[in-house]
Amino acid sequence: MLTDLAIADNAYFAQHVTVPGVNGTLNAPNAPWILYGGSLAGAQTAFSLNTYGGDADGLLWGGVASSATSKAVLAYVQWYDPIQKFGPQDCVASINAIVDKVDLVFESGNATAVRQMKAVFGLETIADDRDFAATIAFPLGGPFNYPTNTWQELNWDPASGSDDFWNFCTNVTNLDAPENLTQVDYALAQYTGGEPWINLGNYANYVKQYVIPTCDGAPINSVQCFSTQNQTYWADTTNSVDRSYLYTTCTESGIYQAARLNGPTLLSRVVQVNYTQQWCTWAFPDGQYNKVPPTPNLDLWNKYGGYNVSAPRLAHIDGNQDVWLDLCFHSNDAPQRYSLTPQDAYLHPQQLITGAGHHWDSYGLGNISAEPQFIRNAHLWELRVVKTWLREWNATKDCA
Incomplete structure (x- = not known):
């Protein structure tokens, strides 16, 4: 229930946010909302896309889930x-x-x-x-x-x-x-x-x-x-x-x-x-309105797919030296991850960064060329993925 409410907030925000000084259309589904989150926020990004993303009628167009702890x-x-x-x-x-x-x-x-x-x-x-x-x-x-x-x-x-x-x-x-x-x-x-x-x-x-x-x-x-x-x-x-x-x-x-x-x-x-x-x-002792279960109800988390959570235009990026890796898309307990076609590489993007820890792609330098190569190229991959999504959005709206 707690996670349901959190991701519902993401959808509501995308539909109703106003930004002073901006006159263009910002609200979903009339604008391409793309979420980014790392760790717990990465899991909520993945769950949000799984629930509110999808085809052209979805509220959320895409999302990058970094070291998303989506498995309970x-x-x-x-x-x-x-x-x-x-x-x-x-x-x-x-x-x-x-x-x-x-x-x-x-x-x-x-x-x-x-x-x-x-x-x-x-x-x-x-x-x-x-x-x-x-x-x-x-x-x-x-x-x-x-x-x-x-x-x-x-x-x-x-x-x-x-x-x-x-x-x-x-x-x-x-x-x-x-x-x-x-x-x-x-x-x-x-x-x-x-x-x-x-x-x-x-x-x-x-x-x-x-x-x-x-x-x-x-x-x-x-x-x-x-x-x-x-x-x-x-x-x-x-x-x-x-x-x-x-x-x-x-x-x-x-x-x-x-x-x-x-x-x-x-x-x-x-x-x-x-x-x-x-x-x-x-x-969290029992109260009038709240009662914590004797053990966590893992189904409330895993119902979104666990480390197999998926949605169109949901990107998963993880580090292979992350202590939380086995709760993520690239878990050692998950199937081997492959991108079989160029189309699949952008519709269901996934990247495992060798030598990286917990959502290391979240960090960056103003001087991009000063970043280590494995991080710089992870960022370039994310940019290519999001650019492809935006081109797809523009093509979809041009044809509408």
Whole structure:
């Protein structure tokens, strides 16, 4: 219902908008409305075209959906897959191995070992094991929110991105770390059969140096810092602008970041869908006019087609290193995408940008020639697609 209303707003706006000083016809369907959106807005672009686009009688003529998260799932364990695949492999291997050992300690039920493990990271006061697991994953990206920049915040344009992820991995794999850090690798070996936790000292030191200071002095086991276990905080309707996004995930789209139960994982396996679902229950208690379902109604999102959402003149453009890729048109779980004819390449355009992250085509430079080639050519592709649509519009109206 929420998404239905959002895309209905797009159609209504196109039909009724007025712009001071413009005397020409701007309203749909008498003008060629072309939408553009990235990420959640990309999904709404795709859903809008699917519902209000179509033939010459459609309200919306075309749309470009960039990294459109059009597929709803409950547990989105694929979030960390691009990091596993494309991240520095010595860093990735270190984190995978450390997380395996973290989970062994949790599974042991040894309260002393758990406290000691948390203390290595300077997080001994965090009461909830899932909060601890999410906190040490923050440099990679934790569920829903994180205080440092991650793989998702990488960008081809330094002015729009951050090198925090690369700095994190450089620190974790530092071969010249001082002895006081390398000795930490043995601090928990008694709980793993004498096997050291390679690069644990570097990892824990990064958390202490760069993650904990983001609390700005607030108690570590508080909602102002790393604890999420406060029902009153979540129920506060003024607590943040993230509340509307959380409502969307709680009711329709799901996509709760969770750990894979089998195989390598960069996020501890104690983090599963119940972690995020608890926030939904606390944030949106039953009221007179609203009731959040016990689990998101994914059909309200997927009814538009999921990663197969389609409409005439709906373009899909994604990045193959995007953490959200497997919710998008070019998902690894989707069929192989081909443009079989020149006509199909403009009626149902699709482009996968090699080496790109989350809606990287949304960023640009005033000096186009200074953009990296793979971005510049993505922009040129979008321009050709939209020009073709406009020529088709003009030809349709000339014949009318």
